[in-house]
Amino acid sequence: MIKFNYYIxxxxxxGCGSLEQLATLKLPGKKxxxxxxxxxxxxxxxxxxxxxxxxxxxxxxxxxxxxxxxxPILTHVMEGAQLAKKEACDFVLGLGGGSPIDSAKSIAIxxxxxxxxxxxxxxxxxxxxxxxxxxxxxxxxxTTAGTGxxxxxxxxxxxQDRQEKIGFGYDxxxxxxxIVDPExxxxxxxxxxxxxxxxxxxxSCEGFIANIATPVSDGYALQAVKLVAKSLAKAVANGKxxxxxxxxxxxxTLSGMNESTSSCTSEHSLAHATGALHPEIPHGAALxxxxxxxxxxxxxxxxxxxxxxxxxxxxxxNSALEFVDALVELQKQCGVYGLKLSDYGVxxxxxxxxxxxxxxxxxxxxKLDRHTLSRDETIGIMQRAFK
Ligand SMILES: [Zn+2]
Numbered sequence: 099m100i101k102f103n104y105y106i107x108x109x110x111x112x113g114c115g116s117l118e119q120l121a122t123l124k125l126p127g128k129k130x131x132x133x134x135x136x137x138x139x140x141x142x143x144x145x146x147x148x149x150x151x152x153x154x155x156x157x158x159x160x161x162x163x164x165x166x167x168x169x170p171i172l173t174h175v176m177e178g179a180q181l182a183k184k185e186a187c188d189f190v191l192g193l194g195g196g197s198p199i200d201s202a203k204s205i206a207i208x209x210x211x212x213x214x215x216x217x218x219x220x221x222x223x224x225x226x227x228x229x230x231x232x233x234x235x236x237x238x239x240x241t242t243a244g245t246g247x248x249x250x251x252x253x254x255x256x257x258q259d260r261q262e263k264i265g266f267g268y269d270x271x272x273x274x275x276x277i278v279d280p281e282x283x284x285x286x287x288x289x290x291x292x293x294x295x296x297x298x299x300x301x302s303c304e305g306f307i308a309n310i311a312t313p314v315s316d317g318y319a320l321q322a323v324k325l326v327a328k329s330l331a332k333a334v335a336n337g338k339x340x341x342x343x344x345x346x347x348x349x350x351t352l353s354g355m356n357e358s359t360s361s362c363t364s365e366h367s368l369a370h371a372t373g374a375l376h377p378e379i380p381h382g383a384a385l386x387x388x389x390x391x392x393x394x395x396x397x398x399x400x401x402x403x404x405x406x407x408x409x410x411x412x413x414x415x416n417s418a419l420e421f422v423d424a425l426v427e428l429q430k431q432c433g434v435y436g437l438k439l440s441d442y443g444v445x446x447x448x449x450x451x452x453x454x455x456x457x458x459x460x461x462x463x464x465k466l467d468r469h470t471l472s473r474d475e476t477i478g479i480m481q482r483a484f485k
Contacts, residue, residue, distance in 0.1 A: 102312035105269065106358045108249060110276045112351060114340060117239065117279040120152035126235030126274050127188030129159040131209075133178060133202040134193050135166045143285050145241060149193055161185045163205075166194075169377045170201045172257045175215050179208030182234065191237040192273075195294070196245030196381070199238045200253035203271045206233040215255065222262035222459040229268070238273040241282040243347045244294025244382060246301050246354025248276035254381075256374055262459045263374035265366075272358075278351055280343040288334045292432040293382025295330040295346050299323060300385050301353035305360035307396060307403045308466045315360035318352045323410035325349035327424070331431040364456070364471060365392045367463045368480065371456035372444060379442035386429060387437045391483040394422050399469035438485040449480045 111119055130153060132146070140146045146162070153160050163178045182190060182205060190209065192202030208215050210231040220226040238248040247253070251267030286294070302319040305311060311319070329345035336342070369384040397404045397418035409415035411424035429435035444452070453476045457464065464471060471479075 100313060102314050102359070104314055104359060106249065106272065106355055107269075108273050108276050110249060110278060110351060112278045112348070114279060114281045114344065116277055117148065117282060118152065120149065120239070120277060121155040123156070123275060125156055125158055125189070126237065128157070129161070129185070129187045130189055130191040130237070131178065131182040131185065131187040131205065132160050132162045132191045132193055133166060133198045133205060134162065134164045135168070135195075135198050136164060139285060140194055140241065145193065145282060149191070149239060160191075161187060166198045166201045168197055168380065169256050169263065169373050170197045170254070172215055172255055175201060175204040175208055175255055178205035182209040187234070189235040189237060191239065193239045193241070195240070195242035196247050199240065199247045200245070200255065202238070203236055203247075203251075203253040203267070204255050206236050207271065209234050216257060219264055219266040221264045221462065222257070223260055224264060233270050236271065236273040238276040240276070240278050240347075242286055242290070242294050243283055243343070243350035244297040246298060246350050246357055248273060248278060249351050249354030250357040252357060254370065256377060258377075261374045261455065263370040264459050265370065278347055280340060280347040283343045283347060284338050284340070286337060288337065289434070290380070291337060291346075292330070292334050292434045293380050293386065294350070295326055295333065295432070296386050296389070296429070296434065297382040298346070298350040298353040299326045299330070300365060300389065301362060302349070302356050303393070303407055304363040304365055305353070305356040306407060307400055307468060308361045308363050309468045310466055311360045315356050318356040318359065320406065320410045322349040322352040322356065323407060325352070327411045327428065331428065334432045361466050362463055363467050364464045364476070365389065367456040367460035368392075368453070368476070370460055371452050372439065374455060374459065375448070375452055376442045376444055383434070383437050383442070384439075386434050387439050387485070388480070388483045390422060390426060391479050393425060394419070395475070395479050396469065397422055403468070436485065439483070440485060444484070446481070446484050449484060450477050453477050453480060
């Protein structure tokens with residue numbers, strides 16, 4: 099019997115040139131805390147200035163918090179929230195990729211709530227306390243196509259001292275407004291385009307094989323997988339190809355909707371544990387390094403679902419392993435096949451500890467696999483994936 103529970107309360111304005119609408123769209127406040135990374139790109143390419151000008155046209159003031167790291171950390175969530183309070187900002191605007199937008203969500207919580215962010219999150223040493231006050235409203239403006247965070251409630255933050263990287267979200271951490279303008283993505287370099295595109299792909303593939311998938315989430319997932327298969331290699335080869343960028347941006351937003359209606363699976367727990375222990379590894383790179391062995395394992399356990407994914411990747415779908423072939427082919431086309439975990443400092447000997455970290459911090463996702471992995475099976479996947 100079909101059952102589902104659907105809730106995505108975000109207004110999404112999608113398409114080339116859509117950033118201009120920031121000047122006229124109804125905003126959720128009068129003073130934004132704009133959250134960006136500590137990198138140079140949003141300033142260098144003029145995106146920050148454009149956003150500030152468009153906000154001003156819309157009668158909206160702003161303050162900038164510009165310290166967010168590629169793997170965002172708790173310290174910056176707390177610092178950003180302090181700034182939002184001090185400056186009396188009434189909404190938080192994440193501008194950039196997943197890191198600043200996720201951080202904007204977490205900052206929005208702590209700008210209106212007491213204590214420490216880790217008091218509220220679940221998993222690891224998080225205290226899972228109820229959040230007493232409504233967070234500030236959140237606006238997301240994406241300049242990359244990877245996390246899907248503009249269309250889901252999730253935010254992933256790392257507690258550096260405790261080596262815990264944990265996803266969190268609830269109904270009030272959906273952005274109220276998201277702008278997805280593929281023209282802002284033409285400046286993303288090829289290797290990051292590939293890492294981010296594969297992140298989007300895995301959100302949908304995992305969502306499709308998760309045991310809570312629904313007909314609604316399946317629709318998002320299969321469409322996203324088709325779009326990535328069609329256009330990711332083109333976007334990597336020529337970043338200015340707006341048609342390819344649009345396909346990948348749409349795949350990413352659909353994957354976010356998939357994450358809102360289904361869920362990631364244990365592959366993401368493992369990638370987050372890898373990032374918790376080795377923060378220099380890009381999230382997408384960790385997923386790519388694990389993916390071939392992960393999906394090979396699940397192809398044997400849930401072949402019917404994975405055959406559907408193979409078809410969405412353009413294969414006949416006679417065998418689930420065709421999906422693994424398609425995955426490897428796409429990784430080769432995008433120049434990211436054979437990424438080595440050891441290049442980021444991961445050692446073979448630490449893999450059991452890494453797996454234990456994944457269970458301790460994001461063990462919930464293991465419960466959403468259609469085959470429940472034993473600890474030994476999980477370690478086996480990581481050992482085979484290790485290079
Ligand atoms: Zn991800």
